[in-house]
Each structure stands twice: as structure tokens, then as C-alpha cells.
Amino acid sequence: MELNSLTIKQANQGLKKGEFSSQELVKSCLNVIKNKNPEVNAFITVLEKQSLRQAKEVDAKKSFKKNVLAGIPIAIKDNILVKDVPCTAGSKILEKYQATYDATVIKKLKQADAILIGKTNMDEFAMGSSNETSYFGPVKNPHNLDYVPGGSSGGSAVAVVSKMCLGALGSDTGGSVRQPASFCGTVGFKPTYGLVSRYGLIAMASSLDQIGPLAKTVEGVRIILDTIKGYDSLDSTSIKKLFSSSQPDIKNLKGIKIGLPREYFQKGLNPKIKSILEKKTNELAKQGAIIKEVSLPHTKYALAVYYLIMPAEISANLARYDGIKYGLSVFKKSECLLDVYLDSRSQGLGEEVKRRIILGSYSLSAGHKEDYYLRAQKVRSLIKQDFTKVFNNGIDCLITPTTPTVAFPLGDKIDNPLAMYLSDICTVSANLAGLPAISLPIGKVKGLPVGLQIVGNYLEDDKIIQIAKIIP
Amino acid sequence: MIDKKEIQHIAGLVKIKLSVSDIKKYQKQLEHILDYVSHLQKVQLQGVKSYQDLIGPKNVFREDKALVSNAETVSKLLKEVPEKHDCFIRTRNPLQ
Numbered sequence: 001m002e003l004n005s006l007t008i009k010q011a012n013q014g015l016k017k018g019e020f021s022s023q024e025l026v027k028s029c030l031n032v033i034k035n036k037n038p039e040v041n042a043f044i045t046v047l048e049k050q051s052l053r054q055a056k057e058v059d060a061k062k063s064f065k066k067n068v069l070a071g072i073p074i075a076i077k078d079n080i081l082v083k084d085v086p087c088t089a090g091s092k093i094l095e096k097y098q099a100t101y102d103a104t105v106i107k108k109l110k111q112a113d114a115i116l117i118g119k120t121n122m123d124e125f126a127m128g129s130s131n132e133t134s135y136f137g138p139v140k141n142p143h144n145l146d147y148v149p150g151g152s153s154g155g156s157a158v159a160v161v162s163k164m165c166l167g168a169l170g171s172d173t174g175g176s177v178r179q180p181a182s183f184c185g186t187v188g189f190k191p192t193y194g195l196v197s198r199y200g201l202i203a204m205a206s207s208l209d210q211i212g213p214l215a216k217t218v219e220g221v222r223i224i225l226d227t228i229k230g231y232d233s234l235d236s237t238s239i240k241k242l243f244s245s246s247q248p249d250i251k252n253l254k255g256i257k258i259g260l261p262r263e264y265f266q267k268g269l270n271p272k273i274k275s276i277l278e279k280k281t282n283e284l285a286k287q288g289a290i291i292k293e294v295s296l297p298h299t300k301y302a303l304a305v306y307y308l309i310m311p312a313e314i315s316a317n318l319a320r321y322d323g324i325k326y327g328l329s330v331f332k333k334s335e336c337l338l339d340v341y342l343d344s345r346s347q348g349l350g351e352e353v354k355r356r357i358i359l360g361s362y363s364l365s366a367g368h369k370e371d372y373y374l375r376a377q378k379v380r381s382l383i384k385q386d387f388t389k390v391f392n393n394g395i396d397c398l399i400t401p402t403t404p405t406v407a408f409p410l411g412d413k414i415d416n417p418l419a420m421y422l423s424d425i426c427t428v429s430a431n432l433a434g435l436p437a438i439s440l441p442i443g444k445v446k447g448l449p450v451g452l453q454i455v456g457n458y459l460e461d462d463k464i465i466q467i468a469k470i471i472p
Numbered sequence: 473m474i475d476k477k478e479i480q481h482i483a484g485l486v487k488i489k490l491s492v493s494d495i496k497k498y499q500k501q502l503e504h505i506l507d508y509v510s511h512l513q514k515v516q517l518q519g520v521k522s523y524q525d526l527i528g529p530k531n532v533f534r535e536d537k538a539l540v541s542n543a544e545t546v547s548k549l550l551k552e553v554p555e556k557h558d559c560f561i562r563t564r565n566p567l568q
Contacts (some may be wrong), residue, residue, distance in 0.1 A: 037536035084548075100548040207523075304509040315486060322487070324563050329554030337564040338487075346489040354488050358479065359502055361486045371513070376520040379515050384526065418504050434527075 003028040004163040005357060008072055008220040012168055015064040015071050022055040022071030025166075026115055026429050029073045033118065033164045040140045040149075043160040044078050045119040054110040058113045058198030068223050069157050070113035075165040075384050077156050078119040079126055079202040080211065082106050089202045090152075091136040093328045093348025103200020104235070105169060105211055105228040112227045114213060117165050117229050120155030124350045125318065126204045128152050129423040130406070132414050133390060134350040140410070142182060145446055148409040150423075151213065157184040160214050162372055167215040174306050174429025175402075177212040178439035182329060182402035182451025185441040187468075189215045193434035194239035196225075197232035197267050205313035206237075208306075208431040218383065218440065218469045225461070226263045249468040254288030257396045264297035264400035264426055273401050273450050276443040280452060283472060296386040301379050306428040307421055308363050308376035315360030355417060384433040391457040397464050400426050402439040402451030426453060436461040438468050473503050 003025045006014065008022055014020055029050055037043050055071060055083035063070040076082060079089040081099035083106075088094045102110065109116065123133040131139040131154030139154040141147040142162050144165040149158045153170025157180035160168050169175040172190035181188025190212045213224035232238045250256065260281065265274060285291045323329035323344025347356075363372035390398070403426055413420040435458060439451040452471075456464035476495050479502070479534070483490045490498065541549075553563040 066486060097552060098548075100545060100552065233534065236534075276478070298515075301512055301515060304512050307505065308509055308512075319486070323554065326552035326554070331555045331562075332565065333566070335501045337566050340564055341487040342489045345487050349488070354490075355498060356499060357486050357488065358482050359496060359505060361482050362474065362478070363484075365482065369495070373510070374522065375512055375517065377508075377524065378520045380510055380523040381521050381526040382515070384523065417501050418508055421505075 002163070003029055004032055004166070004449045006166065006222050007069065007217050008215060009011075009217075010395070011072055012064060021059045021238065021306070022115065023052060023059055025071065026051050026073050026117065029117055029163070029165055030160060034163050036164065039145065040119055040142055040158050040162060042117045042135050042162065043075070043134050043153040044088055044165060045327050047085065047116055049120050049346045051115050052225040053233060056359070058115065061113065063113045069109065069227055070199065071115060072167065073115045073117040073165045074109060074224070074311055075120050075156055075159040075168040076106070077122055077153050077168070077170045079171055081202070082104060082116060082119070083199040085119065087119065087202070088136070089126070090124045090136060091348065091350065091353070094346070095135065095328065097327055098101070101200065104197035104232045106200065108228050108230070117290045117361040119160050120153070120168060120189055123152035124153055124353050125173055125175055125353050126152040126224040127314070127332050127356055129175070129179060130408070130410075130413065130419050131155065131180070132410065133350055135350060138410060143185065143406050146409055147412055147448065148183065150183030150407060152176040153181045153188075156214050157181050157186055157188065160186045160216060161400065167220050168215060169224070170212055170214055171201055171204075172210050172212045174310060174431050175424045177214060177450070178402050178427050178437060178453060179423060181214055182440045182441070183407040185444075185449030186214055186216060187218055187221050187397050187438065187440055188212065189225060189438045189465070190430060190436065191225060191229065191371045191461050192436045193460060194237050195229050195459070197235040197238050199232055199234035203317040203427065205317070206317060207313060208310060208357065210431070218438070218465060222318050222439070222465050225465070248461070250470065252288060253284055254468060255290065256288070256395055256467060257290045257292060258284060259292055259294035259390055259395040259398045261296045261398055261400060263296055263352065269401060270403045270406065270445065273406070274402070275338065276445070276450050277401055277452060282444050287472075292395065294390050294398070296380045296383075296390065296429070298319070298379065298386050301381055302429040302432060303421065303425050305376045305383065305432060309371050309380065309432075309469075311356040311360030312364050313360070315357045316422070318349070318357055321348065329345070335436045339467050352417070362409040380432050383429055387433045387435060387457070397467055398455040400453045400455065402426055402453040406445050406448035406450060430451070430455050433459060436464055438464055440468055474499060474506060
């Protein structure tokens with residue numbers, strides 16, 4: 001077996017036993033990147049020399065027993081800052097920007113001796129569901145190169161599936177880890193909001209953004225999460241109370257109450273995906289799980305709420321790109337301050353980003369704020385309360401499709417923003433309610449992967465990971 | 473719905489230059505999106521708290537302590553600045 005085909009746990013065991021070195025493991029990943037990246041475009045920056053140097057140090061230190069991630073090549077979405085490495089967020093405006101500090105998650109990965117193998121391609125500023133809005137070109141789905149990999153963490157998902165790394169970090173604002181994981185056939189996890197520090201993550205929509213891991217297996221995702229989670233005083237929304245890992249392990253599905261929210265299984269869901277999910281839930285019932293239909297009645301408003309709140313936050317967060325402090329600037333060619341702002345932003349930001357900034361400012365503007373932004377914030381409360389009610393009734397977790405369709409062809413939705421936004425319909429609610437959710441590959445339709453989503457109660461990240469692990 | 477003048481006004485506020493064809497395209501797309509989100513108007517919201525109130529609004533302060541960056545960080549930050557004068561960031565005159 002090629003070293004890059006190993007799971008994180010298998011690689012850790014091999015490193016511990018001295019069967020191979022971290023340098024060999026890193027080299028096997030770098031070889032695949034060299035051969036396949038021109039085709040799939042998953043990486044914007046490959047840290048070849050740096051990762052080999054780091055691997056050499058870890059081989060000398062032999063910290064594999066202490067840290068499961070020691071010597072393991074991990075890919076990082078290009079909106080997470082790694083000191084002295086370019087960080088573009090998939091945008092022209094940050095094409096030449098070099099990060100001056102490490103994000104908290106990067107500090108933690110480095111402390112665990114994980115190897116940072118490169119920065120992955122993404123939709124511009126994480127705004128997109130297909131990876132086609134990247135200034136650095138679209139990422140291709142390895143199952144069919146004419147299809148999108150999903151977005152916005154498409155590069156991270158493709159890097160994992162193509163065995164260019166053993167795990168990856170993405171960021172999930174409305175499904176940006178889970179949706180590409182589903183489209184590419186890998187595991188992707190969005191933690192409870194506040195569980196993982198956002199310090200050093202380039203902000204998109206701050207009340208929704210959360211960094212999450214992708215890996216070949218649920219166990220791999222859990223290993224990365226255990227390394228990156230934790231309170232951070234540098235993130236004002238970081239939570240001090242972490243999930244309790246002292247709860248007894250879930251060994252089997254006997255007595256586990258699984259809710260199937262009926263709103264996720266209605267029209268619009270590909271019938272073949274529906275039947276794969278039904279087959280899977282029948283299997284779970286046979287293993288002793290108690291399957292119950294539940295209702296989250298405000299689900300039908302979730303996407304509308306998301307596409308008002310998210311752009312509103314974007315319009316504030318992206319005001320910082322002004323051509324003055326860092327990033328692309330037309331200072332030299334401009335005659336007045338207004339031109340520096342207008343021309344730097346207009347030349348540096350892409351179409352989707354501009355569309356969301358304008359939409360967000362519109363929904364916040366005098367005369368519209370009440371009808372759009374404030375109303376959306378209230379409906380967001382109703383969406384959260386729907387989940388609270390269901391979990392208070394004893395449901396352990398919810399199972400839904402991750403996406404209503406499989407991956408779609410490149411170019412299919414790029415000119416129709418609303419059709420593109422509908423790709424997030426099953427994933428946005430977990431972000432709006434701040435809940436943990438995981439996507440698992442459970443089958444294929446016409447050769448393209450299908451994902452199953454498990455949504456858990458607030459801070460019950462560990463519970464859904466354990467349930468995901470025993471799902472056959 | 474949203475008219476061209478309004479798009480131009482908002483674009484001015486967010487400092488984005490739009491061509492005539494951009495405005496036309498954005499008007500159509502934004503109308504489409506606003507039409508989709510309009511079903512929120514039907515939700516009965518009497519007595520419903522906004523999300524911030526629901527999760528409990530709180531101020532988060534960091535310790536009132538000056539953080540001193542080392543010379544290396546300062547020089548790296550300044551390296552990213554498009555126009556500078558010594559260790560100051562330069563801008564065009566805001567009061568022209």
C-alpha cells in the first residue's frame with residue numbers, strides 16, 4: 001500500500017513502529033501533488049521544502065508516541081494564516097499577501113508536530129459552493145473532472161480524496177466543509193460554534209464561520225479536532241466549556257434515538273439520494289437505533305435567513321480591503337483617496353464577492369434593515385428553537401442528506417447565483433443554530449459520491465463523532 | 473424592488489465601482505435573490521427575540537494591557553503596506 005493511502009491512525013502506527021519515516025510519508029504525498037495537482041488544481045501553494053524540513057525535524061524528535069498528528073501531512077485551506085506563507089483566500093486582492101502570524105489552529109498543529117504540506121484552493125473569501133469563484137481557477141472533482149468538487153473548501157476535500165495529504169482543514173460558514181466532503185466522498189466536520197478558535201481565519205461571516213477538519217475517516221477527523229479545539233482568548237466567541245469526553249463511549253447503536261427531520265426529505269431531493277439514505281436508516285434501525293420522524297418547521301426559511309445574515313456580515317468584514325494597509329493597491333496610479341478605495345476594491349475583488357457586499361449593505365441600509373436583516377435575525381431564533389425542542393425531546397442526533405443533489409457539472413450554476421445558493425439548503429441550518437454536524441460518504445449516484453449528514457446538539461460534537469464512527 | 477439608482481448608491485457606499493453592464497446584471501440577480509428571501513415576510517414574529525438576544529448578549533473585553541510586538545513582526549506587517557513613509561502607512565489626503 002502506498003504511504004499516502006494510509007489513514008492518520010495507520011500512519012501514526014507505522015511511524016511509531018519505525019516502518020517508515022515522516023519524510024517518506026511527506027514525499028509520497030508531494031509526489032501525488034506533483035502528478036495530480038495540474039489536473040485537479042487543489043493547491044494554491046505547495047510547501048515542498050518547508051514540509052520536508054519539518055518532517056526531518058519530526059523524524060529526529062520521534063514525537064509520534066506523544067502526538068498522533070506528529071509527522072502527518074495536513075493541508076490547510078488558504079484562508080487560514082500560516083506565518084511567512086502566502087495566504088490568498090482565493091482572491092486577487094490577497095494574491096501577494098504573506099501572513100505575518102500563525103492562526104491559533106496552526107499554532108496547535110505545529111505544537112503537535114503535524115506537517116503543513118500546502119495551502120488549498122477555495123472559492124474567493126469562501127464565497128461559493130462550487131470552487132469556481134477562486135481567482136486561481138476552479139478545482140476539479142477527482143471522480144469526474146468535468147464536475148465541481150463543491151465549495152468553498154473544495155481544494156481541501158480534493159486534496160484528501162486524491163491522497164495528497166492525510167487530512168485537511170477547511171472552514172464552514174454555511175456548509176463549506178460538509179458540502180465539498182459530500183461531493184468528493186470524504187468525511188468533513190463542522191464543530192459547535194466557538195469550539196475551535198477563529199483567530200487567524202480570514203473572516204467571512206463572523207457569527208457563522210467555523211474551522212473544521214476533513215479526513216478519510218471519522219477517526220481522522222476526530223484526531224484533528226482534538227488537536228485544534230479549545231478556548232482561545234484571542235477569539236471573543238471562543239467557548240470556555242468544552243464538550244465532555246468523559247462520557248461513556250457509544251459502543252453500538254442500541255437505543256440511540258435518531259431523528260429524521262421530514263423537511264429535509266421533501267421535493268428537490270434527488271430520489272436516488274433519498275433511497276440510499278432510506279436504506280442506510282433501515283440498516284441503523286436493524287442495529288437497534290430508534291428512528292423517529294421529527295419536524296423542524298422553520299427549515300424552509302433557513303436559506304433565506306442565511307443569504308441575508310451572511311452577506312450583511314461580509315459587507316462589514318470585507319471593508320478592511322481598502323488598498324491602504326495590505327493587499328492589492330492602486331495607490332500609485334490614483335489621484336485621491338476615494339480612487340484608492342474604489343479602484344483597489346473593484347480590481348481586487350471578484351464578482352461573487354462584490355455581489356454579496358452589495359446585497360449585505362442593501363439589507364442593512366436605512367429603509368430595508370427592519371424588513372431584511374432584523375427580520376432574518378428573529379427567524380434565526382426560531383430555527384435554533386426548532387432544534388432545541390427536538391433535542392429536548394430526547395433525540396440524540398438528526399440524520400439528513402448533506403446535499404439534495406450530487407456534484408454538478410462545472411459552469412452549470414455559475415451564472416445563476418440563486419441556483420448556486422440552493423446547494424447549501426441542507427447545511428446552513430447547523431451554522432445558523434451554531435450546532436455540530438458531520439458529513440459521511442454513504443454511496444454513489446452515477447459514479448458521484450453521496451453524503452449523509454449527522455447534526456448534533458450544542459457541544460455534543462463528541463456524541464455525533466462517536467455515532468458517525470459506528471455507522472456501517 | 474431594487475432599482476439601478478439604488479444599486480449605484482449602495483455600490484458608492486461600499487466603495488465598489490460598477491460599469492453600466494455590471495449594474496444591469498446585479499440588478500437582475502439581486503432582484504431574483506430578494507424575491508426568494510421575501511417569503512420571510514410571511515413569518516409571524518410577534519414576541520420573537522432576535523438571535524443575539526436569544527443567545528444572551530454579552531460584551532467581551534480583553535485585558536487592558538498594551539501588547540508590544542517585536543521588531544520582526546512590525547517589519548513584516550510594514551512589508552505588506554502598499555505605500556509607507558518610514559514606519560508610517562501613507563494614504564492620499566482625505567480632506568481634498
